[in-house]
Amino acid sequence: MSNTTARAATTFVETGEYLRFTEFLDNCQRYRYIGVCVGAPGxxxxxxxxxxxRWDVLEPYFPRYAYTKKPPSEVACCRSVFYTPPVSSSPSAIAGEIERRRNLVSWLVDAAGRTGKSKVPAEIPDRTELLIVDEANRLKVTALEQLRDMYDRDGFGLVLLGMPGLEKSLARYPQLYSRVGFVHRFHALGTEETSGIITQRAALLGVSLAPEAFVDEGAVAAMVRITGGNFRLMQRLLQQVERVLAINHLAIITPEVVEAARETLVIGTA
Known part of the structure; x- marks a missing residue:
């Protein structure tokens, strides 16, 4: 299954942590700051x-329908570009790919807002107000310098996502770090919210478990403890729980079922 297919099978869950994250992104966009977001894997x-x-809406246009297919109207309000750098790439290649994405997003935003037979303008304005760079721990100093140069020249907000410790690594580059306005820590979910998602919104994590399957409080507590509020672990554990129930023709999740599911997983740093 491709990453895109896997994402399509899971509906996004808006949590309290996500709402705090959006506030951080909004501020980076509004004030054109550089922001750093760190958090454990998963x-x-x-x-x-x-x-x-809205990258799952925009990404299908890269590159198959680039500049040819009219996007849905919701794209008209998009102002962010999402980018994951490859493990190894030159600063010029990174800059070129980011520029390509910015140009296409600007075209999609313009096309989504066009009505009837209105003509395509000769020059489409840049719509990028925020650039989000994932896996920023991969970036070497020359790539970081390239991003800083683009940020200085083009005036968009810039957010670097990465593992804990990224903010300390960036502190070694004062020209970049002096421009950092926000550092946000993306935390795992708390016990209550984790329990609520597992028992009431499991379908949003891509599994088909009936609500009555979660009547055993001990089993639910075990799942909360094992996953520690980590989304990736929640999804993986629930998928294995579903498999164990099906194999054994069971309807109720018990602590024994949870333990059998846990034993099939490699649980470390996700």
């Missing part, structure tokens, strides 16, 4: 950034 940084930027 807590939801990437999927939250994609949802905020």
């Amino acid at each position: 807590v939801g940084k990437t999927i939250s950034a994609r949802h905020y930027s």
Whole structure:
């Protein structure tokens, strides 16, 4: 299954942590700051950034329908570009890909807002107000300098997403770090919210478990403890729970079912 297919199978869950994340992104966009967001793997940084930027709506136009197919009207309000750098790439290649994405997003925004037979303008204004760079820990100093130069020249907000420690690494580059206006820590969910998602919104994580399957409080508590509020672990554990129930023709999730599901997973830093 491709990453795009896997994402399509899961409906986004707007949590309290996501709402705090959107406030951080809004401020970086509004004040044109550089923001740094750090969090453990699996807590939801990437999927939250994609949802905020509507990237799952925009991405199918790269490159198959670029400049040919009219996008849905919701694209008209998009002002963010999402980018994940490859493991190894030159600063010029990174700049070129970001520029390509900015140009296409600007075209899509303009096309989505056009009505009837209105003509395509000779020059489409740049719509980029926020650039979100995922996996920023991959970036070498020359790539960071390239991003800083683009930020200075073009006046958009810039957000770097990465693992804990990214903010300390960036502090070694004063020309970039002096421009950082916000540092946001993306936390795992709390116990109550984790329990609510597992028991009431499991379908949004791509599994088909009936609400009555969660009547055993001990089993629910075990799932909350094992996942620790980590979205990726929640999804993986629930998928294995669903598999164990099906294999054993069971309807109720018990602590034994949860333990059997846990034993099939490699649970570390997700």
